[in-house]
Amino acid sequence: MPRELITFEVEGQLFGLDVMAIREIRAWTPVTRLPGVPHYVAGVVNLRGTVLPVVDLAARLGWPATEATARHAIIVTQSGTQVRGLIVDSVSDIVAFPDDALQPPPAPSGDSVVAFLEGLVTHDDRMIMVLDLKTLNADEAVLEAA
Secondary structure, three states: OOEEEEEEEEOOEEEEEEHHHEEEEEEOOOOEOOOOOOOOEEEEEEEOOEEEEEEEHHHHOOOOOOOOOOOOEEEEEEEOOEEEEEEEOEEEEEEEEOHHHOEOOOOOOOOOOHHHEEEEEEEOOEEEEEEOHHHHOOOHHHHHOO
């Protein structure tokens, strides 16, 4: 059975997340900043009456913080009971590929991005870094306060 990903860009790199983990894709909405949260937590937004923590994905991956504009998007993800938004530069496409096309990520070195990858897949001559949402959300206890 083929696997489907939503692909998106952050810092010029192509990433993917399993479509089943995506609740919705929202246009950029300014966030309310919170004190005492990790540097990569941009803040919170109101999602139909629910407080949604929003993570700056670039900062979470160890890159410079995003200077968000109206051109950015927020991908609302769900992993178990944890719902949060991810700030991305742009959303690209839905891509399908067979499970056996997913290659393991390289061994972690000094690059913090590798630690968050489930694997890599090639599509239309581009490499898609498939994010592991559980690893990305490993700080669940910290964000529950948000």
